[in-house]
Amino acid sequence: MTHVEDELSSQPECWTRAAEEAAGHSGALPGAGERVAIVGCGTSYFMAQAAAALREGAGLGETDAFAASEFPGGRSYDRVVALTRSGTTTEVLGLLGELKGRTRTAAITADPRTPVMSAADDVVVLDFADERSVVQTRFATTALTLLRAHFGLHTDAVAADARTALAEPLPEGIVGCDQFTFLGRGWTVGLASEAALKMREASLSWTEAYPAMEYRHGPISISTGGTATWMFGAAPEGLAEQVRATGGRWVDGELDPLAELVRAQRLAVAVAAARGLDPDSPRNLTRSVILAPDTE
Numbered sequence: 001m002t003h004v005e006d007e008l009s010s011q012p013e014c015w016t017r018a019a020e021e022a023a024g025h026s027g028a029l030p031g032a033g034e035r036v037a038i039v040g041c042g043t044s045y046f047m048a049q050a051a052a053a054l055r056e057g058a059g060l061g062e063t064d065a066f067a068a069s070e071f072p073g074g075r076s077y078d079r080v081v082a083l084t085r086s087g088t089t090t091e092v093l094g095l096l097g098e099l100k101g102r103t104r105t106a107a108i109t110a111d112p113r114t115p116v117m118s119a120a121d122d123v124v125v126l127d128f129a130d131e132r133s134v135v136q137t138r139f140a141t142t143a144l145t146l147l148r149a150h151f152g153l154h155t156d157a158v159a160a161d162a163r164t165a166l167a168e169p170l171p172e173g174i175v176g177c178d179q180f181t182f183l184g185r186g187w188t189v190g191l192a193s194e195a196a197l198k199m200r201e202a203s204l205s206w207t208e209a210y211p212a213m214e215y216r217h218g219p220i221s222i223s224t225g226g227t228a229t230w231m232f233g234a235a236p237e238g239l240a241e242q243v244r245a246t247g248g249r250w251v252d253g254e255l256d257p258l259a260e261l262v263r264a265q266r267l268a269v270a271v272a273a274a275r276g277l278d279p280d281s282p283r284n285l286t287r288s289v290i291l292a293p294d295t296e
Contacts, residue, residue: 004202006281008265009166010136012159014129015258017147021157022149026030028106028122029150032060034078039068041091043136044083044143049190051147057186058151065190068092073200079104085131085139096120108143133280135201137265139283140194141258148258157244171228171251175270179227181203182264183212183239184254188232188257193231194262203271203280212236224249230264232257247260 022029030036037057045067052065066072068082080103084092087109096119107120110130117123129142138190139150148154161271180199181250184192189211196209210219213236215229218291223229223246231240253260271280 002195002269002278002280003131003133004135004137004265005269006131006263007131008269011138011141011262012166014126014138014142015154015162016156017128018126018142018146019149019154020181022146022154025124025146026150030055030061030063030079030081030106034061035076036063036073036079036081037062037075037093038065038081038083039071039092040083041068041088041089043140043194045086046190046194046197047083047140047144049146049193050078050187051189051190054148054153054188055151058153060151063178063233064196068095071095073098074288077103079106081105081271082107082116082120083140083143084108085110087111087116092116093119106110108146109111110139135198135268135279137198141261144258158256161255162262165255165259165262165267171272174249175269175274176210177226177228177249178206178275179222180267181215181223181227181229182207182209182232183215183229183235184232184257185212185234185236188253190233191232191257191261192230195232195261198265198268199271201277202268203277205268205271212239215239216242220246230260232260253266282286 038052040048048065050064055063082092093115093123096105105120106122107116108118108124108127112125121129126142129139131139182192182195190210196207225247228249229243232253240250268278
C-alpha cells in the first residue's frame, strides 16, 4: 500500500477527532460576525474556498478565500486564517509576516516544529492528520472538517459517508477514461477543483473543474465516450441528461461532498496504478514549496 492510500483511508477517524476537538480551538478560529479571509496554496487554497463559502453561507460573516500569493493587501479583515500542512510554504509565511501586528492571524498546520508556529498569532496543530506523502489527502480534509465543525455544519453522517466511499467500488469502467471533469456548486466548487488537482498530481490525468452551470458554457464540448463528468453535490436540473447525450459518462455525487472527494482520491490512485505510476512520487512536485531568496 502506498503512503497516499494509507493516509486517505484514515480520513473518517481523522475527521471524527477534528470535530471533537473543534470546540477547544474556538479562540483561534473566526468568531461570528468577523470579516475573515482564508488563504492557502494548492490544495489548501481549494479547502479555503470551500470553507469560505460554508462560513458565509451559514450567515457567520463575510468570508473571502485567496491564494496566499494573491492576497489583496489593501483590504481590511478582522482575521486571516492560513491553511498550511507543512508550515514552511514561502507564500504563506511571507503573508503572515506582512500582516503581523496589524491583522489577527491564525494558522492550521500539521507540524508544530515549523516557522508558522511563530509567524501566526494563533495556531491549531492537527499533527494526527500529518502525512508522509507529497499528495495531500487527509490533512486538507481534516482541516476543512475542523472549520466545518466550528461553523456548526458537521455531523457524524459525514464520517459515515467517508467509510462508504472507502468501502464501495469505484464506478465500473471509470479508471479507463481518458479525461475527467469535476463540477461543484457553492462550497463544493473548491472540492471539485481539489479532485481535479489530485488526478493531475497522482496520475498525470487530463482533468478540469468548473462551477456546475459553467460547464454548459463551452467546456461540455470536450465530453465524449471517453470522458467522465463527476458532480459534487446536487446537480442543476437537466445537466446530467445533457452530459449523457454527448456519450460521456456522468457520475452523481450521492454522498456528502467531502466523502465524494475521498472517492475521487481513490480514483486518482487507481488511475495511477493502471498507468504504472507511483502516486508517492508525483512528477516535479515536493511536499512544500520553498522559494529560494532573491540574491540580486
